[in-house]
Amino acid sequence: MLSDHSKGENFNIYLLIKSAENRTTSKGSPYIRLTLADRSGEIQANKWDASADDVKNFTAGKVVYLNATQDEYQSKPQLRIQEIRLANDEEPSDPSLYQISAPVSKKDLQNQINDLLFQITNPTWNRLVRNILNKYGDRYYEYPAAKKMHHAFRGGLAYHSLSIAKLALKISELYPQVDKSLLLAGALIHDIGKTVELSGPVGTEYTTEGQLLGHIVIGDEILVQAADELGFDLASEDMLIIRHLMISHHNKLDFGSPVVPKDLEAYILSKLDDLDAHIQMISSALQKTKPGNFSERIFGADNQPFYRTKEKPLSSDDENGDSPANRQGRLLQ
C-alpha cells in the first residue's frame, strides 16, 4: 500500500492511474503527468521522456507496476519513477482493487436499505421508493455522493443515504411528532438525481444534463415519472410533500433549492443531510492528521482546519477499549 512507504524509500508497487496528462517541458521534451492511487491514498509522478507507446499505454483507468523512489516536490510527496509498465493479467490488474469504496459492502448496503423499506408504512411513499430503487439501483449502489466534497467514493451515494436514514430513525424515536415514513423515504431517495447528474464512480464528472438541470430538478423529474407509472395523483398531498422534501433538501435558495423547507420533515431531512456530509468530511480529514495537530482546511466545512486531539492512554471506563482519537485514525479504513 502507498501509505506503507515514506520519503526517500525505494519500492515496487502496483497502482491505478487516476489521470494522465501529456505535457512538454519548457525545453520541449514530452512527459506524462500521472496521478496514481490505491486504497490508502494517491500520489503524483512524472514519466519523463515519454514515447508514443507510453502515451498510448499509460492512461486513466489502467493498472501499472512501478519501481520508484518517494520524493517531495513543492512540499507534496511525489514518486520518482525508475521503472513503469502495465500490469498483466496474472497480476492484480483489476482497477476496482485500487479504488476507495464505502466502508460497507454493496451487499450489506442493499440488505440494510431493503430492511429499512419495511418501516416506510405509508403505501404511496413505500411504492415510490421501491419503484425508483428498482430502476436506478444499479447506479445507486455504485455512484459516489459527490465529485469531490464528501462521500466521493464508490458506493458513497447509497452509504450516505443509509447513514441519513439511520439518523432519521433515531430522530423519529426522540420526536414522536415526526412522520417516520416520510423522513425515511426522503432520506433514501433525496439524492437519486445524482445518478444522472454525475458520470459514474470512476473519474467522476458532471454530465451535460447535470450541469443544465442539477440533481434536484432531475430528482423531481424521477418522482414525477414514478408517480405516472404507479398511477399516483400529482395533486395528492402525499405526492406534493415528498416532492417538497426532494426540492427543498439543500435548505436554502443559495444552495440550489428552488424552495426552502416548509414542512417539519423537510426541514429535518435537510439538516441531517448536511450533518452526515460534514461528519464524513471532517472525519476523513482527521484521519490524515497527526494527533495534537490541525487538519488541512476543509473546503466544504467553511474552509476551516479541524483539530485532532492527542492520543490518550486507553481508559478502563471506555467500553470498547479505544479512545476517540485512536478511533478517528482508524475510521473508514
Next chain:
Amino acid sequence: MLSDHSKGENFNIYLLIKSAENRTTSKGSPYIRLTLADRSGEIQANKWDASADDVKNFTAGKVVYLNATQDEYQSKPQLRIQEIRLANDEEPSDPSLYQISAPVSKKDLQNQINDLLFQITNPTWNRLVRNILNKYGDRYYEYPAAKKMHHAFRGGLAYHSLSIAKLALKISELYPQVDKSLLLAGALIHDIGKTVELSGPVGTEYTTEGQLLGHIVIGDEILVQAADELGFDLASEDMLIIRHLMISHHNKLDFGSPVVPKDLEAYILSKLDDLDAHIQMISSALQKTKPGNFSERIFGADNQPFYRTKEKPLSSDDENGDSPANRQGRLLQ
C-alpha cells in the same frame, strides 16, 4: 369612477367588494371593514353597527351601491357610508366590470401570441408550446402574472409573456447569434407554472402546491409531461435546453432558480423577464404620481421611489404630439 371624486364630496357609486373583514370596536360593537374597488382604484370603508344580514350580504366578490362621503383616516382616503346595499340584476352587478385587466383584450392577446408561434421554427419547441397552451390556455389568458408585484391584473400572465416575446424578437434582430425559436418559446411559457401556483384572477393567493413547489418546478413538470405526451426524448438537447430556460429564468439561486443561466438564450430570457416586470411596476407607480414628484417607494424595484418629470409643453419635434411625461400619466388606463 372612484378617481372622479375627492375629499369632502358626497356621491353615489357602484363598487366591487374586494375584501370584507368582520370586526368589533374596542367597546364591543360589530362592524365590517370593507375594501371597495372599481377600475380607477380602491378605497377603505367601515359599515358600522353591522347586522347579521350585513355580515352575510357584504362579502368579497359582491357589487354594492353606496351613498357615501369621502374622508381621510391616517392620511389615507376612506369612505364614510351613508347608505349601502347589494346591486340588483338591473344594475351593473357583474364583478368583471370593476376589475383591472391587461390593456389589451383577451382576443388580441390570443391573436398576437398565435401569430408569434409561427416564428418558433424549431419543431420540438413549436409543438411543446402549442401542446402546453392548448392545455393551460384557459388559465394562461385569465391569470395575473403575480399576486401583487407586477402585472397583478386579469390577463397579466399572457400580457407579460407577450411583452417579453416582442422584446425577444427585437433582440434576435440585433444579435444574429441568438436562437430566435428558443428565446421565443421560452418567453411564451416560462411562467406557465403560475397557472398552478396562483389561485386565479380574483383574490389571488398562493395555492398549497404553489407554496410547496413554486412555479419554476411546476413549470418543469409541465414540460416533462408535455414531452411524454408528444413522445420527445428527455435526454435530447432540445428538451434539456428548454427545461434549462424554464428553471434558470429567475437568474440567481437567491431568486429561486435551482440553476443559473448557462446558455446565452437562458441568460437573455432571465434579463428580459426582469426588465419587462420593472418597466410595468415603475410605469404603474408613475401613473399615480404628480409630475415633478417622486412616486411611493416601489417594493419590487429595490424599494426606491421613482421621479416623474414635469409636464412639458408639447414640442413640435415630438411626432405624436405628446411628451413622455404626459404619456406616462395615460399609460395603461
Next chain:
Amino acid sequence: MLSDHSKGENFNIYLLIKSAENRTTSKGSPYIRLTLADRSGEIQANKWDASADDVKNFTAGKVVYLNATQDEYQSKPQLRIQEIRLANDEEPSDPSLYQISAPVSKKDLQNQINDLLFQITNPTWNRLVRNILNKYGDRYYEYPAAKKMHHAFRGGLAYHSLSIAKLALKISELYPQVDKSLLLAGALIHDIGKTVELSGPVGTEYTTEGQLLGHIVIGDEILVQAADELGFDLASEDMLIIRHLMISHHNKLDFGSPVVPKDLEAYILSKLDDLDAHIQMISSALQKTKPGNFSERIFGADNQPFYRTKEKPLSSDDENGDSPANRQGRLLQ
C-alpha cells in the same frame, strides 16, 4: 381554560396577569392594558376607568378572577371585562398553575440528567459538569432556554439541554469516532450562561450582564471558575476543548460565537443545538395550525410558514394508532 371559550361567549375564569401597562385614552381617561394567560394560551384585555386601587392591585404576577366576554380587536381575540378582582387564598391563586412548563416534570428532568452524567467517562469533564450543575442547578431547572424564540417556558433550559444530550447519545452510537463524553458534557452545559444572561422564568428579560457579555462569554467564565475550584490546568487539552465547545456552539461568527467549530464534537454540538431548537419552534407553531394549512411565519426559522398535513384516518400499520398530523396537534400539551 382560555382555549375552551370562543368569540361572543361570556364566562368566568381565573387568569394570571403576565403584564399590566397603565395608559390613558386619547380623551384622557386612565385604563390598564392587561395581558392575561393560563397554560392554554394568552389574551389581551382593557380595564377601563382604572382607579388608583386598580393600578396598585392589577400588576404582573397576580392571579385574577374575571367575568368577561370574548371579543375581537384588530383581528385578535380580546376579553371585554364585566368584572375583575384579585383571586383570594381559597382560590387557585398560585401563579405557577398558569405558566407553561417543560412537558417533563422538574423531578424527571433531574433524574434523566443525573443518569446521563455516568456516561461522561472522562473524569475532567464529568467533574466540571457536576460542579457547575451543583452551583447553578436551581436556575438550570427553572429557567427558559430563551426569552421568546424557542423553549421559552419554565424548565426550558434543562429540557432543551436534555433533548440535545439524547441526540448526542444517538449520534455517538451511529458514528463511533465521536467522543461521547465530550459531546454529552457539551450538550448539558453549553447554555449554562443563560442562567445569568436571563432574568428568570417569569417576565423573562435580558440582564445588564446578559446584554454586555452574552451567555457565551458568561458560560466560558463559569468554566474557567469551575476549573480554578477543581484545580484543573486551563492549558490542558481537556479544558481547551470543552471551552472551545462552549464558545463555538453558535456555529458562526455572525451568530455570536467568537470562534467557529474546529473540532468534530464542537461542530456536531452546534448542529444538534440548532436542530432541537428548530424542531421545538416548528412543532409549537404547527400545534396552533389547522390540518391542511400553513402556520404563521416562524421568525426563528428564516421567517417561513410551515405546512401541517391533513388529518389522516388512523392506519393499522401505525403502531401507536396515531397519525403524525394528529400527534403534532397534541404535542407539548
Next chain:
Amino acid sequence: MLSDHSKGENFNIYLLIKSAENRTTSKGSPYIRLTLADRSGEIQANKWDASADDVKNFTAGKVVYLNATQDEYQSKPQLRIQEIRLANDEEPSDPSLYQISAPVSKKDLQNQINDLLFQITNPTWNRLVRNILNKYGDRYYEYPAAKKMHHAFRGGLAYHSLSIAKLALKISELYPQVDKSLLLAGALIHDIGKTVELSGPVGTEYTTEGQLLGHIVIGDEILVQAADELGFDLASEDMLIIRHLMISHHNKLDFGSPVVPKDLEAYILSKLDDLDAHIQMISSALQKTKPGNFSERIFGADNQPFYRTKEKPLSSDDENGDSPANRQGRLLQ
C-alpha cells in the same frame, strides 16, 4: 494566422508583441517572456539566453518575424522559438494589423451614430451629446469599452454605445411611455468617462485619474463642463436627469454608482448596458468553445461556464440558412 496552426507544427509567422517581461531562470540565465498575438488569438513564448540587444528590441508594440514550433506548457499552448527578429518596413510591420477591432469600421460607427443623433429631439440633450462627441470623438471611436471584461478591443467603446442605442430605439417602440430622446442620449454618452479612465486602445491600463475618480464621476464632470460651455442651467430638470442617468448607470451602489436609478429611463439604460455587455462576453466565450461543450468560466458572468449547443443540420425553415450554433462560431470574426 495563429489559429491555423496546431500542436507539434513548425511554422513561420509575423506576430505583434503584446507584452515582454525580462526574467532570469532559477539558475541565473536571462530570458524574455513574450506574449505574442494576431487577430486570431494570442500565445506565450520564451526567448532564452536573451542578449542586451534582445532586451532592447523585443518590447511591447513591436512586430516580429518568427520561426517556431507549437508546444504546450502547463496545459496551455506555447511557442518554442527557433528564430526571432524584428519585422522590417517591407514586411507587415504595422501593429494595427494584428489587433482585434470592433466588427464594424470606424467610418460605419461614426455614420450610424451621427444618424441616431437626429432622433434625440430634445434640444438640450442633443446639443450636449454633440458637444461631447465633438470634444472626445477621437478617443470615443478608438478606445475599448473596458480593460478586459467586455468589448476589450479597439473601437469597443463606440461599438458598445451604438449597440445600446439600437436597443434603446427598440425599447422606445415597444414602451411608448419611454422618453426616446433621453434614453438615446444616455446610451451614447454614459461611458464617455472611459476616455479618461483608460489609457488607450493598446496595452490598456487604468490612469491615475481613472483610479482616483472612476469613469462615472469623470463622466459627470464632462457633463457639467459641457453645460457650462453651452450656457445650460445645472438646476434645470433636463440637466439633472441626464446627470442622473450618467451616475446611476451601474444600477447598484455596490457596482460603483453613487445613486441608484430613480427614473424610468435611468433604470432601463442601466439594464441595457448590462445586457449588451453580457451578450458580448458570452458570445465571445462561445466562439472559442466546441459545439456540445461548455466554455471556460466567464469572470464577468458570475464566473459561470456557458453551453454551446451542438451543430445542427441546416433547416430549411431557417431563412438565412444558418443555425444559431453555426452563427455563434462565426460571430465577430
Next chain:
Amino acid sequence: MLSDHSKGENFNIYLLIKSAENRTTSKGSPYIRLTLADRSGEIQANKWDASADDVKNFTAGKVVYLNATQDEYQSKPQLRIQEIRLANDEEPSDPSLYQISAPVSKKDLQNQINDLLFQITNPTWNRLVRNILNKYGDRYYEYPAAKKMHHAFRGGLAYHSLSIAKLALKISELYPQVDKSLLLAGALIHDIGKTVELSGPVGTEYTTEGQLLGHIVIGDEILVQAADELGFDLASEDMLIIRHLMISHHNKLDFGSPVVPKDLEAYILSKLDDLDAHIQMISSALQKTKPGNFSERIFGADNQPFYRTKEKPLSSDDENGDSPANRQGRLLQ
C-alpha cells in the same frame, strides 16, 4: 421648558409647531395632529374639532401659547389641549427661540473655522476651501448635517465639520506622515454638497437635486466649478486628490461612494467622519437615558441600544469634579 413638566401636570407654555397634519376621526370629525417643540424636546397633541380658522392658523413654523395637561398615548407622552392660540408679537414668537442649534454659536463656529484655514498651508487647497466657504457660507453655518441621523440641528453641518477638523489636527500630530493641509481641507468641505442636497434648517427634506444626484456628486461639482473659477488645472495632482477625498468619504461603495479611499488622508477622513457622527448620535441617545439603563436602539449605530453607566459619587481624582456619567447627561444642553 417641556422637559420641566411630567405626566398628569397642567401647565401654560409657548411652543413651536414643527408639523401640523389635518385629519378626520373615524367618525368623520376634523382635527389637527400637531407636533410641538422647544429646545428641551418635542411632544404630540391633537386639536380636536378643528375649525377652518384653526386649520389656517396652526401650521408648521408658527409659535403657539397653550394651556394643556400632559398625558400618555401608546406609551408616549402627549398633550391634552385645554386652550391654544397663536403667540402675539409681545410674546416670545420668534421660531428660532425654540429650535435646537449647535452647542456653539454661529459666531464661534465661524471664528474657529477661520482660524483653522491658516493651517491649510497648501495654496491650492487653501484657496479652494476659501472660495467654497465664501459662496456657500450662508448655508454652511445654518444647515443641519443630516435630516435625522446625526447633527440634525441648526448649524450641525459646520459644527460636525469643525469637530472632524479638530480630530484631523490631533491625528496629524500623532502621525507625522499625514498631510495636515489635505486632511483639514477635506474635513471642512467634505459635506458641502449637503447645502444643495437638503432643503434647509427647518423641516429638513431632501431636494429633487439631492435625491437624483446626492451630496457626494454635488460636492464634486462644487469642487470642479471652484477650480474653474480659480483657474486650477483639473488634471493636477492637487485637484485629483482633493476630489478623491470628496467622493470617497463614505468609505464604501455600499454607502454611496463611487470609489473607495485609495489615499491615506482619504481613508482617515472617512473614518473620522464616521467616528464623529457616531459619538454625536450615541451621546445624544445617552442624554435621554437614565443612568444604569440602556438607551433606545440607535438606528445609525447598527440599531443597537447603548448603556449609560450609573451615576458615581464625585471622585477627588477627577479634576473637573464631574463623573463621565454625570457629564453625559449634561452634554449638548
Next chain:
Amino acid sequence: MLSDHSKGENFNIYLLIKSAENRTTSKGSPYIRLTLADRSGEIQANKWDASADDVKNFTAGKVVYLNATQDEYQSKPQLRIQEIRLANDEEPSDPSLYQISAPVSKKDLQNQINDLLFQITNPTWNRLVRNILNKYGDRYYEYPAAKKMHHAFRGGLAYHSLSIAKLALKISELYPQVDKSLLLAGALIHDIGKTVELSGPVGTEYTTEGQLLGHIVIGDEILVQAADELGFDLASEDMLIIRHLMISHHNKLDFGSPVVPKDLEAYILSKLDDLDAHIQMISSALQKTKPGNFSERIFGADNQPFYRTKEKPLSSDDENGDSPANRQGRLLQ
C-alpha cells in the same frame, strides 16, 4: 543592508534565516529554500545540492554569511548563492540585530506606558491594568500585534497599544463626555490575549490555544483571573464594562466579537483600534511605493492599492521642512 543592493550586483552580507524548507528538484536533487532577512527587508534564495550538514545547519533563527548575486525569479528578487556559512561568534550573529522592531525602543515604550497609567484615575481599572502588565509584561513588550497584517514586528503589540492610548487621550480632550480612565485602560490591554494566542516575536504562529479560543476570549479570561486575584466583584459595573470593552473591540460579530459595542467608550475603542492598524498598514505599504504610484494591494485594507503622492519641493510653510510624501518614505525606518 539588503536594500542597498540591486539586481545583477554581487556582494557579501550577513542575514538571518527566517524560514528554511527542505525540498527536492523535480529531477530528485535535494535543496533548501531559504527566506533571508535583515531590517531593510527579506529575500528568497535556494541552497542547491544541499548536504545533510547543510540541512542541519541552515535552519530558521540562524544568522548566515553569504556571497551572492541578486537575481530575479518570477518577477521577484532572489539571491543566487555563491557561498554560504553560519556566522561565528566574532561576527554579528545575534538574530535580534536582523529583526524589524517597533520604531520606539522597549525602554521608551515602557516609560510612556507607565506614565499613562497615572491617567487611569478609576482605581479598579488602574489596578487591573497594573496587575495584568506585571504578569504579562515580558511578552507584552516583545510580541508583535499580529502574525502578518499590521504591526507584525517585535514590540508591535505594545507599540500599537500605546498609539491607541495616545489617540484615546486626544479623543477625551475633544469629547468631555468620554470616560478617559476607561478608554485608556481598554486601549492598553485590549489585545493582551495575543500574548497567548501567538507563539512569540520570531516565526510567529497561532498557538493551539489561540486557534481554539482566540485572543478575545483569552483576554476575557485574563481579566476574570485578575479580578479574582484582586478581590474585585465580577458583578460590579466596573468589571462588566471593562470586560465589555475587551470582548467587543472587534466591533462586529463577523470580525469575531461575541457582542458588539453597546457602550460609548467600547465603540470608540473599537474604532481607534481599527484606525491605528490601518494607518500602520497603509503607511508601511506606501514606504515601499515610488512617489506618483500606487502601492501593492493591501490585504487588510479591503485589498485596495493606495496612492503615494509625488515628491514636492519643500515648501517654506512646512515647519519641519519636509513634505508628507517625503515623510511617508522615511517613516518607521
